Amino acid sequence: MLITSALISGLGLGSMYGLLALGFYVTYAVSSTVNFAQGSSMMLGAVFAYTFAVTLGWPFWSAAMLALALCALYGVIVEWIAVRPFVRRGSNAWLMATVALGIVADNLVLFTFGKEPRGFVLPWATGSTQVLGVGVSPLQAVIPAIGLGLAAAMHLVSRRTRLGSALLAVVQNPDAARLVGINVPVAISAAFAVSTVFAGAAGILIAPLFNVHSDMGTVFGLKAFAVAILGGITSAWGVMLAGLLFGVVEALTTSLLGSAYTQIVTFSLVIVALAIAPNGIFGRAAVKKV
Amino acid sequence: MAGLRTLLVLALALSAPALAQEPIKIGLVTALSGQSARAGEAITRGVAIAIDELNAKGGVLKGRKFELVRRDDEATPAKGVIAARELLFKEKVAVLFGGLDTPVSLAIVPIVNQEKIPFMGPWAAGTPITKNGANPNYVFRVSAVDEIVNRAMLQYAQKTFNAKNCGMILVNNPWGESNEKGLMAALGAKGLKPAGIEKFEMNDVDVVPHLTRLKAAGSDCLFLVGNVGPSAQVVKSLDRMGWKPPIVSHWGPAGGRFTELAGPSAKEVHFIQTYSFFGKQSPVGEKVLKALMAKYPDIKGPGDVTPAVGVANAYDAMMLTALAIENAGSTSGPAIREGYYKIAQYQGLIKNYAKPFTPDNHDAVNENDYVWTQFIDNQILPVGMKK
Numbered sequence: 001m002l003i004t005s006a007l008i009s010g011l012g013l014g015s016m017y018g019l020l021a022l023g024f025y026v027t028y029a030v031s032s033t034v035n036f037a038q039g040s041s042m043m044l045g046a047v048f049a050y051t052f053a054v055t056l057g058w059p060f061w062s063a064a065m066l067a068l069a070l071c072a073l074y075g076v077i078v079e080w081i082a083v084r085p086f087v088r089r090g091s092n093a094w095l096m097a098t099v100a101l102g103i104v105a106d107n108l109v110l111f112t113f114g115k116e117p118r119g120f121v122l123p124w125a126t127g128s129t130q131v132l133g134v135g136v137s138p139l140q141a142v143i144p145a146i147g148l149g150l151a152a153a154m155h156l157v158s159r160r161t162r163l164g165s166a167l168l169a170v171v172q173n174p175d176a177a178r179l180v181g182i183n184v185p186v187a188i189s190a191a192f193a194v195s196t197v198f199a200g201a202a203g204i205l206i207a208p209l210f211n212v213h214s215d216m217g218t219v220f221g222l223k224a225f226a227v228a229i230l231g232g233i234t235s236a237w238g239v240m241l242a243g244l245l246f247g248v249v250e251a252l253t254t255s256l257l258g259s260a261y262t263q264i265v266t267f268s269l270v271i272v273a274l275a276i277a278p279n280g281i282f283g284r285a286a287v288k289k290v
Numbered sequence: 291m292a293g294l295r296t297l298l299v300l301a302l303a304l305s306a307p308a309l310a311q312e313p314i315k316i317g318l319v320t321a322l323s324g325q326s327a328r329a330g331e332a333i334t335r336g337v338a339i340a341i342d343e344l345n346a347k348g349g350v351l352k353g354r355k356f357e358l359v360r361r362d363d364e365a366t367p368a369k370g371v372i373a374a375r376e377l378l379f380k381e382k383v384a385v386l387f388g389g390l391d392t393p394v395s396l397a398i399v400p401i402v403n404q405e406k407i408p409f410m411g412p413w414a415a416g417t418p419i420t421k422n423g424a425n426p427n428y429v430f431r432v433s434a435v436d437e438i439v440n441r442a443m444l445q446y447a448q449k450t451f452n453a454k455n456c457g458m459i460l461v462n463n464p465w466g467e468s469n470e471k472g473l474m475a476a477l478g479a480k481g482l483k484p485a486g487i488e489k490f491e492m493n494d495v496d497v498v499p500h501l502t503r504l505k506a507a508g509s510d511c512l513f514l515v516g517n518v519g520p521s522a523q524v525v526k527s528l529d530r531m532g533w534k535p536p537i538v539s540h541w542g543p544a545g546g547r548f549t550e551l552a553g554p555s556a557k558e559v560h561f562i563q564t565y566s567f568f569g570k571q572s573p574v575g576e577k578v579l580k581a582l583m584a585k586y587p588d589i590k591g592p593g594d595v596t597p598a599v600g601v602a603n604a605y606d607a608m609m610l611t612a613l614a615i616e617n618a619g620s621t622s623g624p625a626i627r628e629g630y631y632k633i634a635q636y637q638g639l640i641k642n643y644a645k646p647f648t649p650d651n652h653d654a655v656n657e658n659d660y661v662w663t664q665f666i667d668n669q670i671l672p673v674g675m676k677k
Contacts, residue, residue, distance in 0.1 A: 002502055005531070009496045016495075117519040119551035128530045135532040209526065210495045211519050211551050219493045254499035259462075259489050 005134045006255040007248060012140040012209075014247020015147030019202040020224030021231060021239040022151060023195035027079075028233045029158070030167050030191035033087060033094050035078050037102020038199045039221020044105060045071050045200025046207040046216060047113055050120050060122060064204050071200030072193035074105075079192035084185070102221075110214040117216075120207040143205050144244070150198065151240035158236065167191065226270050232283015242281060246270075313357040314350070314621055316341070316608070317377035319370050319398065320389025320413075322362035329390045329545070332597050333412050334360060336604025337387060339581045340612070350616045356608075363389055367397035374398045378405055384621040385410055385611050390600070392416030392465070402428050406623040408630070410611055412604040415439065415541075417468065420652040428627055430647055432607035432640070432654045433599070434541065439562055440472030442657040443538050444480070446560070447511045450662075450673075451536040455485045457509030459500060459524055461516035461542075462489040469515040469540060485509040492520050497527035505533055514539040514559065521559065522551035529555050536560070544597055549665050556665045563663045564655055565602035565640050566672050567592035574639045578605055593669045603655075606638040610646060610654065 020042060024034045035041065048070050052063030082097035125142075128135035158164035169177040170187045178184050203217065210216060223246065231242025246266060253265040273281060318337060320330040341356040349355035359381050361373035370389075377383045378401070386402060388395040390413040402409040403424040411419055411431035420431050447453040458473055460466035466489060477484060486507040488500040501524070504512065512535050514524055521543045528534065539561040549556040567579055582589045582601070595601050613636055615621060618629035630647040637643075646654035662673045 002506055005502045006499050009498045013496060116546050117522075117551060119522065119547065119553070121550075121553065128532055130532065135530045137530050140530070206495060211522060213519070216493070219491075251496070251499050255502055258503065259491075259500050 001133050002255045003252070004132045006251040008131070008134055008136055008140060010248030010251030011144045011244055012247070013250065014244035015144040015240075016202045016206050016220065016243070017224050017227045017246050018240040018243025019147050019150065019198050019205075020220060021228035021243050022154060022236060023198040024225060024228035025231075025233055025236055025239045026154070026195045026198070027188075027191045028228075030171050031083070031087070031188045032171070033083050034098070034225075034228075034233075035075070035083075035102075035192060035195060036095060036098040036225070037078075037105070037221065038195070038224055039217030039219070040102035040105040041071060041074060041078075041196040041199035041217070042203035042206075042220055043109065043214060043217035044074055044196075045203030046120065046212045047109055047203075047214075048200070049204045050118060050207065050212045051113075054118070054120065067204060068197050068200050071196045075192040075194070075196030076189045078196065079189050083192070084188075106214050106218075113212075113214060115214070117211040117213040120212050122208045125208045137209070139205065139208055146201070146205065147240060147243070150201070151236050154236045226267065230270050230273055230280055232277075232280025235280070235282040238280060238282025245281075311353060311355070313355050314615065315357050315359050315377075315381055315383040316611070317374075317381060317383030317386040318358060318360045318389075319363050319373045319377065319386065319394070320360070321365040321391065322360065323364060326365050326390055326545075329413065329597055329600050330362070332595075332600025333387070333389060333604040334358070335582065335586065336412065336601040337608045339578060339585065339601075340605045340608035342581065342585070343577075344609070344612050350612050351619070351621075356612070359383060363391070363394050365389075365391050365394065367391075367393050370394035371397050371401065374401055378402070378407055383407070384615065384623075385626060387412060387604070387607065388414060388419075390414055392419065395419045396422075399424070399429055406627075408611075408614070408623055408626050410607045412607045413600055417472070426624070426627065427652060428623065430607075430630055430652045430654070432610065432646075433603045434562060434564055434655065434660065435653050436468050436540075437472040437475065438653070438657050439540055439660070440469060441476045441479075442562060442660050443473065443513055443540070444476045444482075445657065446662055447513070447536065447538045450560070451511050451538075453511035453536060453538075455508050456511040456513050456538070457485040457504035457507060458487045458513045458515075459497070459504065460487070460489050460513075461520045462491050466515050469513075473513055484513075490516075490520065490523070492517075494520070494523060497524050498531055501527055501531060501533065505531070505535075509535060511536040511538060515542065517542045518544075518546035518548050519551060522548060522556070525552035525555050525559060529553065534558065541599065543665065544599070544663075544670055547668070549668050558664075560662050560664050560673050563661045563670065564599045564659060566661050566663060566670065567595045567598050567602075568669075568671050569675055572637075572639075574637060578602075578639055596670075598670065602639050606640050606643075606654070609638060610636060610643065 020038050023038050027034050048067035049063050052058045053060050082101045083094040086094040125139040128137045166182045174184050227243045227246045228239050231239035250266050254262045322330045345355040363370035385408045388411045392414040395414040399422050409429045415434045415436050417437045420429050486504045490497050537559045539559050541562050543561050613633045614626050614629035617632040618625035635644050641659050663670045664673050
């Protein structure tokens with residue numbers, strides 16, 4: 001029962017890490033940059049959805065859709081303000097700029113939304129059913145399904161569609177992509193929008209299990225980056241599977257050894273895994289042709 | 291010459307009542323903004339109601355009235371120290387009241403002991419605030435104390451739930467750590483051991499693995515220590531597990547929207563308070579509630595006095611302080627300190643205080659004075675009382 005419970009708990013949390021890490025994958029694949037403040041994007045998804053659904057009383061689905069649309073807009077803003085100006089000058093300062101923008105977002109929410117954590121109750125997501133002697137809430141079953149579904153969609157879009165091919169072309173050779181008529185800046189903005197939508201979706205999904213507050217995404221963002229690196233940031237399936245693996249190892253460690261060991265074991269395993277496979281478990285080394 | 295002498299005598303005669311009327315300043319350093327602002331406001335209201343009552347009776351020391359001077363510590367020790375220094379050195383307060391944050395009070399304690407100005411704690415529960423090792427010690431408190439709360443938690447679990455093997459689920463921070471020590475000491479004193487000790491992070495979404503371990507270890511009750519958000523995560527995780535052990539908690543859940551965060555099972559958590567304005571009130575309780583409703587338009591009944599512990603502790607603390615100043619016969623710090631020890635009896639809001647302070651005991655409230663409460667909807671009611 002201890003193991004079953006840990007597996008269910010770990011798969012749920014792991015999909016969240018995976019979804020956030022997919023966001024890192026999308027932007028890295030297209031532009032070799034990432035939004036380091038993915039945790040803030042996640043928080044924004046939850047805060048927007050809470051505001052529309054609870055404060056304004058809208059139906060959940062319309063609240064969630066508008067929240068995701070605003071997250072997409074935020075992604076575009078991140079790219080415009082904190083990434084593009086620095087990349088254009090060949091600087092790596094976007095690393096710090098994305099972190100800084102995330103802190104600004106967190107604090108703006110702190111002022112407007114308040115410091116008190118709020119509870120996001122979804123009637124269909126509460127309650128629990130017994131599965132193999134372990135209580136599972138409907139949301140715990142939905143989260144991994146949505147996470148894996150999005151990873152699959154991402155994989156299909158990038159491999160099977162013209163849009164995906166265009167995005168891959170941008171990362172392989174931006175100049176050549178531009179020559180064949182691909183609008184590179186729009187493609188990169190779109191990648192950031194998709195990235196924050198993934199994070200926002202994670203925020204909305206996790207909110208009923210957690211509570212909504214301005215710094216709810218900080219630790220998630222950190223773990224998700226570890227997951228993205230662990231999975232190999234160049235593989236959509238890789239980061240999703242690494243997310244699930246990280247979540248399950250985390251829950252199993254807590255269940256078998258106790259919570260005092262959780263962070264020590266999980267992050268030590270990340271280091272060991274990267275020492276063995278420097279490009280991540282599912283990643284491939286980038287080949288630079290000169 | 292005679293004229294001059296007459297003038298001097300006249301001037302002295304005129305100035306004497308003026309001196310007698312000079313107000314006695316009471317300082318208050320607490321959070322007045324941010325997340326804990328409501329708690330700071332509760333302390334303010336408790337002190338203000340007591341001061342109104344005392345001033346209406348003519349004050350102390352033959353007609354000197356009280357005046358409250360407040361400063362915001364923004365829940366940070368550094369700001370608290372600056373505010374305390376200003377109140378001590380510039381405003382020259384006779385007694386300094388503290389707020390709800392243990393770290394802020396701990397930062398102020400060495401200053402008041404050095405300056406020999408009494409400090410009164412109406413909320414922060416950290417054991418070392420009053421047990422600070424200073425001699426002479428100028429720090430007094432009318433509030434819960436962690437180590438006493440821990441003894442009361444064990445006593446309540448055994449008496450109410452017939453618990454024999456409690457597990458601890460504690461937030462992983464200094465507060466959780468101090469309660470782990472206190473609970474271990476309380477259990478040890480009765481020759482008992484915990485079923486297990488689990489610590490969880492403030493940001494943990496799922497506490498099921500921690501709770502599953504405690505369940506597997508045979509816990510028949512849980513000792514919970516955490517602020518409102520983390521406590522809600524424990525309750526939601528228990529719901530998912532379908533496990534319903536008795537939950538005996540420190541007063542963390544009282545600090546916010548616990549029912550909204552934890553859902554319907556919020557009511558299963560029994561937590562400690564020092565006072566409740568619900569139920570039959572003593573004459574002092576009725577008087578204070580009436581005064582609160584008259585002074586503050588937003589208070590229409592007992593449910594609006596939130597957090598009640600802040601108001602009640604601060605009211606009694608101010609009344610005891612007035613007695614100490616009267617006993618002292620002056621506003622000198624060392625004399626007021628002795629004045630606290632000389633309080634023989636006072637019928638307060640929380641209880642009938644008999645010799646509340648001695649050189650060995652600077653805490654006026656003990657385990658027999660706690661009230662066990664639960665959230666029913668959005669209100670904190672004594673356990674078992676329906677709204």
